[in-house]
Amino acid sequence: MKIDSFFPDNVKAALKNDPPGEWMPALPKKCIRLSSGYPAPKLVPSGEIKAAAARLLDEEQDLPLHYLGTPRMEKLKQQIQNRLAERNIKVQEDELLITAGACQAIDLIARVLLDENVAVAVEAPTYMEALEIFRNYTNQIISIPIDDQGLRTNELAQVLAERKSAGLTLPRLLYTIPTFQNPTGTTLSGERRNHLLELAAEYDFLILEDDAYGELSFGESPTTLKTLDTVGRVLHVGSLSKVVAPGMRVGWIVGESEFITAFSWFKKDLDHPFAQATMAAYLEKVDLDERLTELKTVYRSKSERLAQYIKKYFPESVSWYVPQGGYFVWVKVPGVDTAEMLEKALAAGVSYVPGRFFFANQQEGIEYLRLSFSYESEERMEAGVQILGELIASYLKKTT
Amino acid sequence: MKIDSFFPDNVKAALKNDPPGEWMPALPKKCIRLSSGYPAPKLVPSGEIKAAAARLLDEEQDLPLHYLGTPRMEKLKQQIQNRLAERNIKVQEDELLITAGACQAIDLIARVLLDENVAVAVEAPTYMEALEIFRNYTNQIISIPIDDQGLRTNELAQVLAERKSAGLTLPRLLYTIPTFQNPTGTTLSGERRNHLLELAAEYDFLILEDDAYGELSFGESPTTLKTLDTVGRVLHVGSLSKVVAPGMRVGWIVGESEFITAFSWFKKDLDHPFAQATMAAYLEKVDLDERLTELKTVYRSKSERLAQYIKKYFPESVSWYVPQGGYFVWVKVPGVDTAEMLEKALAAGVSYVPGRFFFANQQEGIEYLRLSFSYESEERMEAGVQILGELIASYLKKTT
Numbered sequence: 045m046k047i048d049s050f051f052p053d054n055v056k057a058a059l060k061n062d063p064p065g066e067w068m069p070a071l072p073k074k075c076i077r078l079s080s081g082y083p084a085p086k087l088v089p090s091g092e093i094k095a096a097a098a099r100l101l102d103e104e105q106d107l108p109l110h111y112l113g114t115p116r117m118e119k120l121k122q123q124i125q126n127r128l129a130e131r132n133i134k135v136q137e138d139e140l141l142i143t144a145g146a147c148q149a150i151d152l153i154a155r156v157l158l159d160e161n162v163a164v165a166v167e168a169p170t171y172m173e174a175l176e177i178f179r180n181y182t183n184q185i186i187s188i189p190i191d192d193q194g195l196r197t198n199e200l201a202q203v204l205a206e207r208k209s210a211g212l213t214l215p216r217l218l219y220t221i222p223t224f225q226n227p228t229g230t231t232l233s234g235e236r237r238n239h240l241l242e243l244a245a246e247y248d249f250l251i252l253e254d255d256a257y258g259e260l261s262f263g264e265s266p267t268t269l270k271t272l273d274t275v276g277r278v279l280h281v282g283s284l285s286k287v288v289a290p291g292m293r294v295g296w297i298v299g300e301s302e303f304i305t306a307f308s309w310f311k312k313d314l315d316h317p318f319a320q321a322t323m324a325a326y327l328e329k330v331d332l333d334e335r336l337t338e339l340k341t342v343y344r345s346k347s348e349r350l351a352q353y354i355k356k357y358f359p360e361s362v363s364w365y366v367p368q369g370g371y372f373v374w375v376k377v378p379g380v381d382t383a384e385m386l387e388k389a390l391a392a393g394v395s396y397v398p399g400r401f402f403f404a405n406q407q408e409g410i411e412y413l414r415l416s417f418s419y420e421s422e423e424r425m426e427a428g429v430q431i432l433g434e435l436i437a438s439y440l441k442k443t444t
Numbered sequence: 445m446k447i448d449s450f451f452p453d454n455v456k457a458a459l460k461n462d463p464p465g466e467w468m469p470a471l472p473k474k475c476i477r478l479s480s481g482y483p484a485p486k487l488v489p490s491g492e493i494k495a496a497a498a499r500l501l502d503e504e505q506d507l508p509l510h511y512l513g514t515p516r517m518e519k520l521k522q523q524i525q526n527r528l529a530e531r532n533i534k535v536q537e538d539e540l541l542i543t544a545g546a547c548q549a550i551d552l553i554a555r556v557l558l559d560e561n562v563a564v565a566v567e568a569p570t571y572m573e574a575l576e577i578f579r580n581y582t583n584q585i586i587s588i589p590i591d592d593q594g595l596r597t598n599e600l601a602q603v604l605a606e607r608k609s610a611g612l613t614l615p616r617l618l619y620t621i622p623t624f625q626n627p628t629g630t631t632l633s634g635e636r637r638n639h640l641l642e643l644a645a646e647y648d649f650l651i652l653e654d655d656a657y658g659e660l661s662f663g664e665s666p667t668t669l670k671t672l673d674t675v676g677r678v679l680h681v682g683s684l685s686k687v688v689a690p691g692m693r694v695g696w697i698v699g700e701s702e703f704i705t706a707f708s709w710f711k712k713d714l715d716h717p718f719a720q721a722t723m724a725a726y727l728e729k730v731d732l733d734e735r736l737t738e739l740k741t742v743y744r745s746k747s748e749r750l751a752q753y754i755k756k757y758f759p760e761s762v763s764w765y766v767p768q769g770g771y772f773v774w775v776k777v778p779g780v781d782t783a784e785m786l787e788k789a790l791a792a793g794v795s796y797v798p799g800r801f802f803f804a805n806q807q808e809g810i811e812y813l814r815l816s817f818s819y820e821s822e823e824r825m826e827a828g829v830q831i832l833g834e835l836i837a838s839y840l841k842k843t844t
Contacts, residue, residue: 045675047702050616050650052559055706064709081511088506093718097497106488109689111481144544148713155555159452177712216450250450275445289509291717302447306455309464312577313548317691318493319719 054160058180067172067401072390076428079395081226081371082419084346087339088289089326096326097318104321113317117142120324124282124296127332131258132271133280138301141308144293144316146256146283150219151177152307153252153279153297157217158182165203165215167195169374169402169409171226171254174219185404186215192365194232195220197239204247217250223266224257224370227402227414231368237272244277255282257370259336262344265369276300284323286371287336294323340369343418346425347373350417353426357433359440371418374399380439382413389435394428454560458580467572467801472790476828479795481626481771482819484746487739488689489726496726497718504721513717517542520724524682524696527732531658532671533680538701541708544693544716546656546683550619551577552707553652553679553697557617558582565603565615567595569774569802569809571626571654574619585804586615592765594632595620597639604647617650623666624657624770627802627814631768637672644677655682659736661769662744676700684723686771687736694723740769743818746825747773750817753826757833759840771818774799780839782813788835794828 048056071077100108100116107114121140128135143149150173158164158181166175168187178185186207188200200218207214220240222232232240244251253269270280276299283295293316297307347366350373354364364375383398399412417425448456471477500508500516507514521540528535543549550573558564558581566575568587578585586607588600600618607614620640622632632640644651653669670680676699683695693716697707747766750773754764764775783798799812817825 045648045677047676047700049648050557051706052557052562054559055556055710059706059709063705083510085506088509090501090505090509093509094498094501097722098494101490101494105490106485106689109488109490109493109691110483111685111690113691144713144716151712156455157450157452159454162452173712180710180712248445248449276447277445285511289506289718290511291509291513291721293713293716293718300447305463306451306459309459310455310580312551312573312580313544313693313713316544316693316716316719318689318693318722319716321691322497322718 054181057160057183061179064176068397069386069390071395072393074393075390076394076424076431077419078415078425078428079397080419081416083286083289084342084418087342089330092330093289093292093322093326096329097322100321100325108317108321110317111314113315114321116321116324117315117317120294120320120327123324123327128282128298131265131268133268133298135298136301139298139304141297141304141311142315142320143295143297143311144313145285145290145295146254146281147173147177149281149295149297150174150252150254152311153217153281154178154181156306156310157250161213163213163215165200165218165249166404167220167225168404169227169399169412170219171221172401174254175404178219184213187404190225190228190230192230194222194225194230194236195240197236197243200240201243204243208247214247215249217252218244219252219254220269221254221256222269223255224260224367226257226370227372227397227399228374229365229367229370229372231266234266237267237269241269241272241277245275249277251278253278253280255280256286258282259287260339260343260371261369262340262347263368270298279303287332287339288323288326292319292323294320343371346417346422349422350415350425350429353429357430359433359437361440362436371416373415373417375413375415377411377413377436379411379443380436381410383410385435385439389432392431392435394431396432454581457560457583461579464576468797469786469790471795472793474793475790476794476824476831477819478815478825478828479797480819481816483686483689484742484818487742489730492730493689493692493722493726496729497722500721500725508717508721510717511714513715514721516721516724517715517717520694520720520727523724523727528682528698531665531668533668533698535698536701539698539704541697541704541711542715542720543695543697543711544713545685545690545695546654546681547573547577549681549695549697550574550652550654552711553617553681554578554581556706556710557650561613563613563615565600565618565649566804567620567625568804569627569799569812570619571621572801574654575804578619584613587804590625590628590630592630594622594625594630594636595640597636597643600640601643604643608647614647615649617652618644619652619654620669621654621656622669623655624660624767626657626770627772627797627799628774629765629767629770629772631666634666637667637669641669641672641677645675649677651678653678653680655680656686657770658682659687660739660743660771662740662747663768665769670698679703687732687739688723688726692719692723694720743771746817746822749822750815750825750829753829757830759833759837761840762836771816773815773817775813775815777811777813777836779811779843780836781810783810785835785839789832792831792835794831796832
């Protein structure tokens with residue numbers, strides 16, 4: 045029996061790509077995880093979630109453990125609609141689909157909209173899981189660079205015009221993380237937001253707005269693309285992973301009802317009553333605005349600390365972007381192949397994500413790395429950055 | 445903006461099928477649910493799951509709420525491997541993928557193996573959610589009838605031979621629920637199990653064995669297809685939905701590691717740490733064999749009661765299959781269009797599933813209905829069957 049004879053061509057093509065998730069080696073135990081985009085342990089409300097699960101099962105017994113769950117599932121939708129309203133996104137019930145986190149949301153959108161004949165545009169660099177998802181459906185990935193104002197929409201306009209005049213496939217979808225981008229921490233400027241929407245109309249593509257970090261602003265959160273979108277070109281994806289806890293797997297897609305219908309059609313894992321109803325019960329009892337204020341204060345302070353440590357321990361040639369929200373600092377280390385250096389860093393007990401992992405074309409981003417300030421304590425962050433600084437210095441000494 | 449211009453042809457084709465889940469109208473409140481394939485409320489261990497979640501979060505705090513979860517996730521895999529071993533299925537770690545229930549498992553298999561150029565063979569009748577899933581990927585659905593010994597493998601052999609000589613597409617996958625089938629409750633005989641595996645080898649197709657009900661035997665559980673499979677043609681799907689609780693969404697696929705790799709590649713919703721680790725914590729403290737003995741005793745008794753009520757309240761022309769396990773009784777009601785009668789039944793406060801919903805060709809199964817004995821109490825089952833019996837009698841009177 046020849047196993048791969050059972051796979052259609054598109055699956056065979058996808059399986060030839062780099063294995064999913066294997067870009068990052070296993071982390072040693074006790075490793076200082078500057079790679080992980082996890083929330084701070086102290087900010088994960090495990091006590092409240094324990095109480096929420098207990099209250100849920102006391103009040104509703106077996107109901108949340110059946111297929112359809114409880115009216116609390118509808119309540120979760122309302123709670124999310126309320127959150128979205130605070131971001132000036134007004135959503136009818138049939139314009140919202142609850143998903144198992146933002147990853148499932150992106151995968152559903154890719155599955156329904158993409159195939160091997162279709163192109164998708166992405167930011168360079170971008171969220172690596174999204175790249176993995178898109179590669180399962182198409183090899184036509186168009187990378188558009190970003191700078192400190194986010195996606196370079198002028199560059200996008202030029203690429204689109206060139207592709208159009210050359211008769212090349214135009215993208216059906218553009219994937220962007222406009223606010224506190226992963227990995228760079230940059231935010232798309234207001235002017236470029238409008239420009240992007242104009243280009244979407246001109247070239248008839250959809251925008252997948254990944255807003256995973258949008259609420260985690262150290263100052264004001266910018267207006268979402270979905271808020272600016274008057275015609276329904278924006279599919280807005282969000283999640284409670286960064287604001288509550290990723291292990292609960294609660295995310296969503298907002299879009300025109302016809303899109304939502306199509307995504308639901310292909311979402312065949314059913315609802316997740318226990319996790320979703322527990323989340324609803326948790327949200328009933330928490331003042332999420334108050335919680336957000338706390339999160340913002342803590343993450344802002346941690347981001348400032350990380351910048352201080354970088355300044356203190358990294359060689360002077362290093363530069364980095366100062367984010368206004370989110371989880372990450374994007375660091376340029378001239379003269380260092382960060383993917384090559386990773387093994388040594390792990391051996392020394394510190395992890396980071398090499399820049400090239402965030403590019404569709406892995407020849408880019410060689411001198412960059414992503415540090416996360418969300419997860420580790422300030423003490424461990426400092427220790428980790430010091431170790432990395434010494435490693436970089438010895439690396440640079442060797443090559444000069 | 446023309447929304448459906450963004451959908452590839454295969455998606456457009458899928459969206460033209462019947463809307464998912466809309467075969468069944470909303471049930472009135474207080475309806476006696478003889479339609480629902482839910483476990484009995486009393487047998488859903490909500491207290492134990494509450495305790496498991498509390499213990500998990502006490503012991504591991506934030507860990508089960510992060511992306512990767514805890515070592516308990518690996519423990520869940522081992523617990524499932526142990527369950528499978530009891531069914532004489534020996535599984536290495538890389539031959540097992542945990543999914544969000546059997547539905548996600550079936551969807552992943554369909555997504556990786558099927559496309560519009562490929563055919564899939566199904567039992568007629570079969571699980572309607574599986575039909576919905578397959579329709580998203582191909583319109584080439586080959587229905588093979590079943591009788592009281594399960595799938596008619598001679599008929600399958602004939603169809604395969606005819607299709608081959610006519611140059612028609614042969615199925616790449618055959619979907620079967622060989623044990624306590626949904627909806628008929630029938631079990632594939634040992635002889636036919638071997639015949640099916642021979643046919644799979646001869647015509648080079650894979651078998652998706654849906655074993656959702658396999659452990660819920662009133663006597664002995666038959667040998668699974670996976671146990672008999674020596675070459676890796678069987679993809680075995682199971683779940684804890686019927687044995688513990690569907691709202692936890694824990695299921696799995698067992699297959700050759702190359703298949704499992706491919707399925708993992710396309711499974712982009714990540715693991716579900718809170719639900720899966722809670723399940724692991726629950727399984728740590730429960731004697732599942734003891735629990736199974738209780739489940740079998742209760743469901744056996746409920747199935748016998750349902751048969752008694754049918755005998756007592758349904759007209760004499762009605763016949764039904766006596767299942768040896770599972771959740772369902774399949775009833776033939778000569779002279780009644782059960783889909784047409786459903787509205788009246790719901791108005792009278794009782795639900796069932798019309799037979800035609802289980803057929804790819806909905807012109808079949810018109811005189812059949814599926815009753816579930818799993819969910820309702822004996823008292824409510826009796827009341828429901830009595831109401832249905834009167835409805836059927838008045839229906840038959842009208843048409844004669």
